[in-house]
Amino acid sequence: MAVIKPFRAIRPNPDLAHLIAALPYDVMNTAEARKMTAGNPYSFLRIDRPEINFPDPIDPYQPQVYEKASTILQQMLADKQYIMDQKECLYIYRQIMDGRSQTGLVCCTSVDDYINDVIKKHEFTRPEKEIDRVNHVEALSAHTGPILQTYPDHEQIKAIIDHWIDTHAPVYQFTAYDVEQICWVIDQEEVIAQLKELFAAVPHLYIADGHHRSAAAQRVALKKRQENPNFTGDEEFNYFLSVLFPASELMIMPYNRVVQDLNGLSEQEFFARIRERFELDAAPTQPYQPEAPHTFGMYLGSTWYKLTAKPEIIPENDPVNRLDAAVLQNNLLEPVLGIADPRTDERIDFIGGIRGLTELERRVHTDMTVAFSLYPTAIEEVISVADAGMVMPPKSTWFEPKLLSGLFIHQI
Numbered sequence: 001m002a003v004i005k006p007f008r009a010i011r012p013n014p015d016l017a018h019l020i021a022a023l024p025y026d027v028m029n030t031a032e033a034r035k036m037t038a039g040n041p042y043s044f045l046r047i048d049r050p051e052i053n054f055p056d057p058i059d060p061y062q063p064q065v066y067e068k069a070s071t072i073l074q075q076m077l078a079d080k081q082y083i084m085d086q087k088e089c090l091y092i093y094r095q096i097m098d099g100r101s102q103t104g105l106v107c108c109t110s111v112d113d114y115i116n117d118v119i120k121k122h123e124f125t126r127p128e129k130e131i132d133r134v135n136h137v138e139a140l141s142a143h144t145g146p147i148l149q150t151y152p153d154h155e156q157i158k159a160i161i162d163h164w165i166d167t168h169a170p171v172y173q174f175t176a177y178d179v180e181q182i183c184w185v186i187d188q189e190e191v192i193a194q195l196k197e198l199f200a201a202v203p204h205l206y207i208a209d210g211h212h213r214s215a216a217a218q219r220v221a222l223k224k225r226q227e228n229p230n231f232t233g234d235e236e237f238n239y240f241l242s243v244l245f246p247a248s249e250l251m252i253m254p255y256n257r258v259v260q261d262l263n264g265l266s267e268q269e270f271f272a273r274i275r276e277r278f279e280l281d282a283a284p285t286q287p288y289q290p291e292a293p294h295t296f297g298m299y300l301g302s303t304w305y306k307l308t309a310k311p312e313i314i315p316e317n318d319p320v321n322r323l324d325a326a327v328l329q330n331n332l333l334e335p336v337l338g339i340a341d342p343r344t345d346e347r348i349d350f351i352g353g354i355r356g357l358t359e360l361e362r363r364v365h366t367d368m369t370v371a372f373s374l375y376p377t378a379i380e381e382v383i384s385v386a387d388a389g390m391v392m393p394p395k396s397t398w399f400e401p402k403l404l405s406g407l408f409i410h411q412i
Helices: 030-037 063-078 110-115 126-138 155-167 189-200 211-227 267-274 324-335 358-365 377-389
Strands: 011-014 082-085 090-099 100-110 148-152 172-176 181-186 205-209 237-248 251-253 256-260 278-282 295-300 303-309 348-352 370-374 399-400
Touching: 011 090, 063 082, 063 251, 090 155, 090 189, 100 148, 100 155, 100 324, 110 211, 126 211, 155 181, 155 189, 181 189, 189 358, 205 211, 205 237, 205 377, 205 399, 211 237, 256 358, 267 278, 267 295, 295 358, 303 324, 324 370, 348 358, 358 370
Parallel strands: 148 237
Antiparallel strands: 011 082, 090 100, 090 181, 100 237, 148 205, 172 181, 251 399, 256 348, 256 370, 278 303, 295 303, 295 370
């Protein structure tokens, strides 16, 4: 049963929220972060990507880099650019993108729920990325990046959140990155108690985005428990910052692939190998976005093709290997193009669907040879994989819109 906890958020002065809030640290590189913060001394990237406060080149994992993030946060609090709520609250975070809204509950979730698999995962994590976030959390004594989690739609939870929105003014309302961002504070104890009780009956939460941040939160908590053997379980380090969305409101975009070469094959040899496991046709549109599962777009030369997986290669009873990312990997990328491990092979790159199909064409005409467009993974597929205790193929999901960092900080 899922535990949710209100907390005293550190959050922006309302006059500065639109300047502070920033995209999450892991959707950009250092150079892009420097560009994004140019002319904006308030940007949260100065805390989330603290290496940008130093001249290039800089090792972003040096202790003084993390210390700089802590110094900046403390200064922003001293300057009242950030405020800290005086009582524990829950918060509502709504995003509206292209007329479509998703409304989440900002709260803390339990490290013990994470350990005991009440909070389900679907991704492997990389140790070096975990360590980076552990160092960041420890330097700031705070969780700064919210973990995007989902849960099965729940009418009563939705009714309470909708009623609060209808009867209270938001504390923040602004547009950033072409997405409207709106936030409310739930500060009534009886409403908080109702929501805690309803979530206590929700069997599982599912991490949608933020596996490294949640793994780091667990590592920090276990370390602090060792340092504090008389811990009670109520300490803030036993909980981590999350935003919980009903499953039907989340949007997953495709995560497309580009490959550097044809693995020594001629174009005709490549087509012949594809036809062993896929139907290969001219695409009905140029460019081509697949319209159903188990179909793929392929861009080669200056032409789009449509690939349709033959039924015999779809293991319908396997929640992982029936996913389109796995079908493409197991039947084309590895056996034909020689991409054995897409996590480490430098011949492949991954492009989030938000960048569009024209980005695939651009890459093929610059540094790549062939591109593949995929049908987006369904949230139900993510939940099925997590329920089975299995792991999604690499780069299977691209959630949009991204939760902004810097709007809510959880001090531990």
